[in-house]
Amino acid sequence: MNEPLTADVPAADKNAVIELPVIELRGVRKSFGGLEVLKGVDLTVTRGEVVVIIGPSGGGKSTLLRCVNLLEPITAGKVFLEGRDLTEPGVDLNEVRRQIGMVFQQFNLFPHLTALDNLTLAPRRLLRTPRTEAEQAARELLDRVGLADKAGSHPGQLSGGQQQRVAIARALMMAPHVMLFDEVTSALDPELVSEVLDVMRDLARSGMTMLCVTHEMGFARELGDRLVFVDGGVIAEQGRPADVLDEPSGERTRQFLRKVLR
Amino acid sequence: MPAWAGPVTRYVAEGLLTTVTLAAVSVVVSVLLGTALGALLTLPSRPVRIVVRAHVEIWRGLPIIVTLFFIFFVLPVIGLGFGTFVAAAIGLCLWGSANVAEIVRGAVQSVPRGQADAAAALGFPWPGRMRHVIFPQAARRVLPPLVGLVVNLVQQTSLAAVIGLLDVLQASQRSIERLTLSSGETHAVPILGSVLAVFFVICLPLTILSRRLERRLH
Ligand SMILES: Nc1ncnc2c1ncn2[C@@H]1O[C@H](COP(=O)(O)OP(=O)(O)OP(=O)(O)O)[C@@H](O)[C@H]1O
Ligand SMILES: [Mg+2]
Numbered sequence: 001m002n003e004p005l006t007a008d009v010p011a012a013d014k015n016a017v018i019e020l021p022v023i024e025l026r027g028v029r030k031s032f033g034g035l036e037v038l039k040g041v042d043l044t045v046t047r048g049e050v051v052v053i054i055g056p057s058g059g060g061k062s063t064l065l066r067c068v069n070l071l072e073p074i075t076a077g078k079v080f081l082e083g084r085d086l087t088e089p090g091v092d093l094n095e096v097r098r099q100i101g102m103v104f105q106q107f108n109l110f111p112h113l114t115a116l117d118n119l120t121l122a123p124r125r126l127l128r129t130p131r132t133e134a135e136q137a138a139r140e141l142l143d144r145v146g147l148a149d150k151a152g153s154h155p156g157q158l159s160g161g162q163q164q165r166v167a168i169a170r171a172l173m174m175a176p177h178v179m180l181f182d183e184v185t186s187a188l189d190p191e192l193v194s195e196v197l198d199v200m201r202d203l204a205r206s207g208m209t210m211l212c213v214t215h216e217m218g219f220a221r222e223l224g225d226r227l228v229f230v231d232g233g234v235i236a237e238q239g240r241p242a243d244v245l246d247e248p249s250g251e252r253t254r255q256f257l258r259k260v261l262r
Numbered sequence: 263m264p265a266w267a268g269p270v271t272r273y274v275a276e277g278l279l280t281t282v283t284l285a286a287v288s289v290v291v292s293v294l295l296g297t298a299l300g301a302l303l304t305l306p307s308r309p310v311r312i313v314v315r316a317h318v319e320i321w322r323g324l325p326i327i328v329t330l331f332f333i334f335f336v337l338p339v340i341g342l343g344f345g346t347f348v349a350a351a352i353g354l355c356l357w358g359s360a361n362v363a364e365i366v367r368g369a370v371q372s373v374p375r376g377q378a379d380a381a382a383a384l385g386f387p388w389p390g391r392m393r394h395v396i397f398p399q400a401a402r403r404v405l406p407p408l409v410g411l412v413v414n415l416v417q418q419t420s421l422a423a424v425i426g427l428l429d430v431l432q433a434s435q436r437s438i439e440r441l442t443l444s445s446g447e448t449h450a451v452p453i454l455g456s457v458l459a460v461f462f463v464i465c466l467p468l469t470i471l472s473r474r475l476e477r478r479l480h
Contacts, residue, residue: 098385
């Protein structure tokens with residue numbers, strides 16, 4: 001797991017399929033001024049895997065996610081996307097970020113654009129997709145998240161759950177290789193949580209690689225391939241969700257779960 | 263109509279034309295230059311920001327009248343002499359553009375950070391984030407304070423009288439003095455009353471527009 005991964009397939013293994021991890025973090029550290037928020041994080045996410053991140057507030061979960069697409073420049077360590085070192089000088093991060101979808105707690109839809117235009121903006125401007133083609137793809141995705149009738153609505157006219165589903169669809173427009181979710185249901189009224197989780201369940205079942213920060217333990221247990229407990233800037237514990245949730249090995253994990261699960 | 267009304271009106275009207283021209287030049291240059299400066303203030307480059315910030319703070323911080331005196335009386339000492347109109351226009355544009363810059367910067371920075379994050383996460387480089395996501399949202403927030411500033415700028419043009427520009431105020435004042443000398447009567451009330459009315463007529467619609475825009479935003 002800690003061996004360096006390269007794209008070259010050794011001659012002897014010519015026929016072996018070496019599947020590079022979609023995301024690999026190696027010794028990632030991140031400081032804000034004097035405050036070290038990530039203190040050396042190693043994490044590998046393979047294709048189709050759903051990794052759920054839990055942990056106490058302020059433990060660095062959001063920061064960790066934002067380091068994956070380098071929305072936060074990291075202080076030390078390396079980030080790989082499908083074997084490519086993103087921390088190398090000369091890497092075009094804007095090009096890289098197209099392949100990493102991200103959904104935020106606060107939705108962050110563009111309020112001056114309709115739902116449809118929120119979806120088509122990036123493909124039209126960045127990929128030069130013709131309008132009709134982009135709009136057709138957008139309508140299909142809106143339909144997939146159950147919002148076919150909201151294409152012409154502005155974010156202000158949509159409920160939180162609807163906005164978040166538009167946000168997921170917007171990220172999917174770029175056909176990302178991996179999706180990052182940062183507490184995407186935390187800002188929602190309880191009765192709206194399930195409509196967003198339904199979309200995420202669909203996505204997970206369709207084989208999308210996902211890295212999700214969430215407090216939804218039910219979701220973690222049902223769909224997570226792996227549960228990662230982040231505390232104090234490090235991965236304090238990880239394993240199969242059922243194992244971690246039912247028999248946490250660390251004292252901090254136990255304490256945290258006792259509080260969350262009550 | 264008294265006999266003096268005709269010539270005085272013509273004289274003051276010429277002054278009014280100068281005032282309107284000065285106001286128009288100052289508003290146009292201030293908005294264009296100020297928007298550019300304001301955009302520079304939001305650049306990621308720190309040295310650029312520091313230089314522009316210093317420029318903005320100086321011309322925003324000085325009373326306009328001090329700036330006008332400086333341009334008109336001090337610069338000629340180093341060989342940079344300007345006529346009254348150009349000197350007044352330069353002073354007002356420096357003050358106006360510095361204030362517009364501050365309004366533009368404030369509007370850009372009032373767009374929540376999550377908007378730039380979302381655009382960046384989609385793969386937009388910095389100029390694209392600004393152009394497609396931040397500026398369209400900032401533009402709406404810019405309008406009400408910008409119209410307010412335009413009103414202010416129109417009002418401040420009357421300061422040009424102190425360096426001797428024959429604007430509407432100066433023309434009225436000279437008319438009053440001449441009439442007082444020749445006829446012994448002061449006609450300050452009707453003449454200055456008209457000046458007051460003129461400023462009112464120019465500025466009131468703008469003030470109302472600013473209110474409207476502000477209400478529509480909330
Ligand atoms: N831009 C920033 N500047 C300074 N400090 C920051 C910044 N972003 C995060 N921090 C700090 O980093 C620490 C970790 O923050 P982070 O948001 O990653 O935690 P989190 O685990 O996501 O918490 P929560 O569950 O509340 O979302 C906190 O102490 C926070 O104050
Ligand atoms: Mg967080």
